[in-house]
Amino acid sequence: MFRDAWAVFVKDLRIEAASRVGLWQVLPFAAIALLLFAFALGPSHRVLASGAAGVTWVGVVFATFLIVGRSQSIEAGAGISESQRLAGIDPAGVFLGKAGAVAVQLLAVEGLLGVGARLLLDFHCARWWLVIVASLLATIGLSAAGTLYGALVGATRARETLLPMLVLPVLVPVLIAAVRLWQAAGVAEGQGLAGWLSILGTFAVIYTAAGILFYGQVQEHS
Amino acid sequence: MKRHRLTITGWAAAVSLIATAILGILITPQDVTQKEYSRFLYLHPPMAWVAYLAFGVAALSSVLYLWPRTRREAFDHLALASVEAGVLFTGLVLVTGSMWAEPVWGTYWVWDARLTATALMFVLFLGYLAFRRTGGTKQNIARRSAIVALISFIDVPIVHFSVLWWNTLHQGPSVLTPGLSAQGVHGSMAWTMLLSFVAFTLLFCWMVGRRTALERLRASAGGSELQDAIAARRAEGTSVEVGA
Amino acid sequence: MLAVRWVEMEALALHNVVALDGTFPVLAGASFEAPQGSLVAILGGNGAGKTSMLRTLAGLTTIVEGSGRVLGFDLSTQASGLVGNVCLLGHGTGLYEELSPQANLKFLATIGRLDRSGVASSLQRVGLTGRTATTPLQQLSAGQRRRAALASLILRSPALWLMDEPHASLDRGGRALVDALVAEAVGRGSTVVLTSHDANEASEAADLVVELVGGATSGARRGGGGIRHVS
Numbered sequence: 001m002f003r004d005a006w007a008v009f010v011k012d013l014r015i016e017a018a019s020r021v022g023l024w025q026v027l028p029f030a031a032i033a034l035l036l037f038a039f040a041l042g043p044s045h046r047v048l049a050s051g052a053a054g055v056t057w058v059g060v061v062f063a064t065f066l067i068v069g070r071s072q073s074i075e076a077g078a079g080i081s082e083s084q085r086l087a088g089i090d091p092a093g094v095f096l097g098k099a100g101a102v103a104v105q106l107l108a109v110e111g112l113l114g115v116g117a118r119l120l121l122d123f124h125c126a127r128w129w130l131v132i133v134a135s136l137l138a139t140i141g142l143s144a145a146g147t148l149y150g151a152l153v154g155a156t157r158a159r160e161t162l163l164p165m166l167v168l169p170v171l172v173p174v175l176i177a178a179v180r181l182w183q184a185a186g187v188a189e190g191q192g193l194a195g196w197l198s199i200l201g202t203f204a205v206i207y208t209a210a211g212i213l214f215y216g217q218v219q220e221h222s
Numbered sequence: 223m224k225r226h227r228l229t230i231t232g233w234a235a236a237v238s239l240i241a242t243a244i245l246g247i248l249i250t251p252q253d254v255t256q257k258e259y260s261r262f263l264y265l266h267p268p269m270a271w272v273a274y275l276a277f278g279v280a281a282l283s284s285v286l287y288l289w290p291r292t293r294r295e296a297f298d299h300l301a302l303a304s305v306e307a308g309v310l311f312t313g314l315v316l317v318t319g320s321m322w323a324e325p326v327w328g329t330y331w332v333w334d335a336r337l338t339a340t341a342l343m344f345v346l347f348l349g350y351l352a353f354r355r356t357g358g359t360k361q362n363i364a365r366r367s368a369i370v371a372l373i374s375f376i377d378v379p380i381v382h383f384s385v386l387w388w389n390t391l392h393q394g395p396s397v398l399t400p401g402l403s404a405q406g407v408h409g410s411m412a413w414t415m416l417l418s419f420v421a422f423t424l425l426f427c428w429m430v431g432r433r434t435a436l437e438r439l440r441a442s443a444g445g446s447e448l449q450d451a452i453a454a455r456r457a458e459g460t461s462v463e464v465g466a
Numbered sequence: 467m468l469a470v471r472w473v474e475m476e477a478l479a480l481h482n483v484v485a486l487d488g489t490f491p492v493l494a495g496a497s498f499e500a501p502q503g504s505l506v507a508i509l510g511g512n513g514a515g516k517t518s519m520l521r522t523l524a525g526l527t528t529i530v531e532g533s534g535r536v537l538g539f540d541l542s543t544q545a546s547g548l549v550g551n552v553c554l555l556g557h558g559t560g561l562y563e564e565l566s567p568q569a570n571l572k573f574l575a576t577i578g579r580l581d582r583s584g585v586a587s588s589l590q591r592v593g594l595t596g597r598t599a600t601t602p603l604q605q606l607s608a609g610q611r612r613r614a615a616l617a618s619l620i621l622r623s624p625a626l627w628l629m630d631e632p633h634a635s636l637d638r639g640g641r642a643l644v645d646a647l648v649a650e651a652v653g654r655g656s657t658v659v660l661t662s663h664d665a666n667e668a669s670e671a672a673d674l675v676v677e678l679v680g681g682a683t684s685g686a687r688r689g690g691g692g693i694r695h696v697s
Binding site: 166199 | 342349352353366369373374376381383384385
């Protein structure tokens with residue numbers, strides 16, 4: 001499983017490095033989203049600073065759709081899924097590899113949006129460790145749930161419209177928890193951290209487990 | 223025999239619903255603070271219970287479908303029927319809740335944990351129904367939607383806790399306190415409420431029974447289609463040769 | 467153990483197979499048998515079910531009537547046993563367009579638990595060396611992509627080769643290469659099934675010619691077996 005996962009992970013990132021879809025489409029999209037939200041909130045520094053975490057994570061959630069959609073379209077080439085099935089690839093490994101590659105791209109988006117929030121929206125951060133831990137846990141959850149749903153929707157028609165509809169309500173807990181933790185990181189102290197971190201952790205564990213369990217059944221065609 | 227039982231369930235549901243309506247509207251007293259609006263007590267809570275019951279049944283039958291040893295087409299039909307009923311009742315719960323909240327709370331909607339989680343649950347399972355309408359073979363749709371139903375159901379408690387803390391950490395839950403609990407539920411009200419739970423559960427069973435029967439008919443109609451399709455496929459070759 | 471079973475029974479044996487792809491019966495009564503190490507040519511017009519026959523032999527369709535055994539595995543109950551023993555060359559290459567032939571083959575070697583040293587020799591065998599081996603597939607010509615797909619078959623060298631119109635979009639040199647590869651595979655004892663439009667050429671080369679009409683086999687006859695004289 002881990003051998004296949006690593007192979008798929010490296011392969012997906014190589015394809016991304018070659019095609020630069022993430023660099024030229026996803027990152028600019030995230031940056032534009034950040035600007036749009038800033039325009040919507042108005043020029044007040046206080047409002048912008050208080051909305052910074054929310055703006056960032058809504059941007060991350062939208063970027064998840066783009067990255068997951070791209071991740072699935074890589075596999076859509078003629079004969080690819082069949083030839084890999086006949087070669088005996090482990091579906092759980094495919095899931096982990098693809099989710100891992102999605103996670104790396106998401107972290108890049110989060111980094112960009114974080115810097116943008118710091119520079120443009122006056123996002124202040126007193127506890128960096130909290131921002132990093134929260135972002136990592138949220139990223140695992142987003143990429144696992146996104147990859148699983150991406151594969152579920154992948155083979156059906158109308159996947160562009162169906163994926164957001166199915167995944168958005170699912171991702172709500174991650175969005176809320178990540179925003180709350182980023183806000184909490186803005187001040188030196190705050191309570192309720194364990195609860196939010198455990199929501200992110202539980203979400204990440206459940207969707208990773210579901211992906212490992214079900215990815216094979218999702219991909220079967222008969 | 224099974225048909226017979228379904229008919230009895232249907233009549234029992236009809237009778238108990240009518241009885242609930244009579245008791246709820248004519249017999250039980252109105253609440254001191256909520257006035258006539260307290261009669262939503264016989265409509266809103268039992269429908270919420272049925273909604274959760276429906277999604278629970280859907281998740282359970284989806285597990286049974288996914289498990290290879292218990293895989294039966296009937297479990298897929300049951301899951302579909304339950305989710306349809308669940309979405310309907312969740313929608314009604316949201317509507318009746320808003321109708322009650324406007325006069326009593328002074329607003330149609332508050333971002334309370336239970337309300338928000340219910341709304342998200344509605345959207346989650348609406349997604350399930352949308353998903354079922356996409357193309358694919360029967361087994362393929364059944365297997366994939368069973369996975370969707372299962373992970374949606376697992377998501378519900380996570381959604382619940384996240385919106386619970388999201389709300390309570392930043393605004394007081396004071397809006398929610400005016401209720402009936404302070405004075406307790408009157409004797410006849412308690413009995414009527416109990417009856418309403420029974421009535422709506424029977425209604426749910428009848429609806430799901432009818433819906434699975436319909437789905438079973440559809441599936442068996444597909445069986446004879448296969449023989450026709452095979453014959454048509456074989457004829458394809460000969461007709462091409464005649465044409466050429 | 468497996469080898470013993472192959473000798474005992476035919477490598478391919480279909481009896482009145484009705485197979486579904488989705489809900490459509492792509493095969494509506496297909497029967498033929500072929501021993502191990504033979505070359506089978508499937509003939510038929512457009513939509514006759516040639517590609518579906520290959521997919522069925524690879525265990526990728528759902529069999530609803532009849533029975534089929536491939537390499538000793540029952541297609542209805544043991545299709546997963548074919549994993550690692552079958553290769554299917556379809557109309558697509560089965561490779562990633564964004565990656566080079568070399569990177570594609572290395573990936574296939576990893577997921578197929580194969581020796582990575584076979585990558586270079588496979589590419590060399592189909593004439594993809596130097597720049598063409600490391601250029602992304604999407605920048606190569608149709609013929610070169612086809613050769614890359616052939617290299618992926620050589621890399622795996624399975625017991626059963628399924629090739630859908632392997633001569634399509636290849637120049638004369640490429641067609642000769644396909645013939646040589648098929649001859650080598652058959653010589654090693656692998657079974658090869660290919661589809662073709664060209665009845666004359668197929669009848670000459672193959673050991674067995676199976677004709678499909680409307681998803682059903684309309685006849686099977688001995689071919690010339692000329693593939694054994696290709697050097």
